[in-house]
Amino acid sequence: MRIRGAVLEEIGRSRPYAESSPISVSELELADPGPGELLVRIEAAGLCHSDLSVVDGNRVRPVPMLLGHEAAGIVESLGEGVSGVAVGDRVVMAFLPRCGECANCLTDGQLPCTPGSVANNAGELLGGGRRLSRDGADVHHHLGVSGFATHAVVDARSVTRVDSDVPPEIAAVLGCAVLTGGGAVLNAGLPTDGDDVIVIGLGGVGMAAVLTALSLRADGAVGRVIGVDAQPAKLDAVRALGADAAYTPQELAEAGVRAPVVIEAAGHPKAFESAVAATAVGGRTVTVGLPNPAARSEISPLVLTAEARTIIGSYLGSAVPQRDIPRYVEMWRAGRLPVEKLISGVITLDQINEGMDSLADGTAVRQVIRF
């Protein structure tokens, strides 16, 4: 079928992207879903820093690539052998499919699926190959989703069904920001007994970590929740979400504030250093950010030993999407996780380059494309 989608043509074009237009919105051909796959009509898709990282070259991926890895939509048709979802269901897509059979999948989310990672790096679906083409030439999938389009063919092992009362833009944001930021708290940071939580880097993922930490205060698992970002506007925003304090990285260091659980969601080596420095004796530093592969941080190994500390790398919030997304939906429905507060703007598919500029400026938390 013919679809409309946002294709990254070239990596590393100069900013502003509104002028250099690295992403073109064009017509493409989408093949029918193969065995184990489904066709989804996309309703909403969020713009994430991991999309920007492909545009600016911090994460090198094959191009042309149809971007977008945080999306939700309605199942329109099923390939052979798909069970558990039906035509008409609303589904959330997660950016790492789980084959469910490899040794890593048996670790309950702690390790990323091996064939899923291989397919993602190749710009293919988990079942192998691509379903997207333009003028007879293949176009790569982004992380098994390619949600910046009117429709997508995805592997059934990339999706989680949600009830129809979950609005599309909320459902979309569950797929990356909430799975990653929420999982950093619930699956990796594991605050207990009134632990304070510091979150460094207040984009969609960081803000989702803040919301999740705040949700645990009612049970007494979390004490103070502290947001850290270099942008003053983000500090105002995190206070508005209910954080107890907000600092720039420099202010955090000067104040000497430390916590048993510190989450780094900025994807920058300096932010990682700040996170390690802000972790208390016996505490856990959880890093979910995705810096440039060449980036290096400087930390003192001695403090890890002398202060009995742990550093945890957490991909996709150590999530098992089909286990965790229903949990977040329940929290949202109970009013404990106001996911809608992450959404800072709604844009159209044709505004994608401007949206990438807003992300790069650090002025947006989560912009969502509505179809």
Ligand SMILES: [Zn+2]
């Ligand atoms: Zn993302």
Ligand SMILES: [Zn+2]
């Ligand atoms: Zn696997």
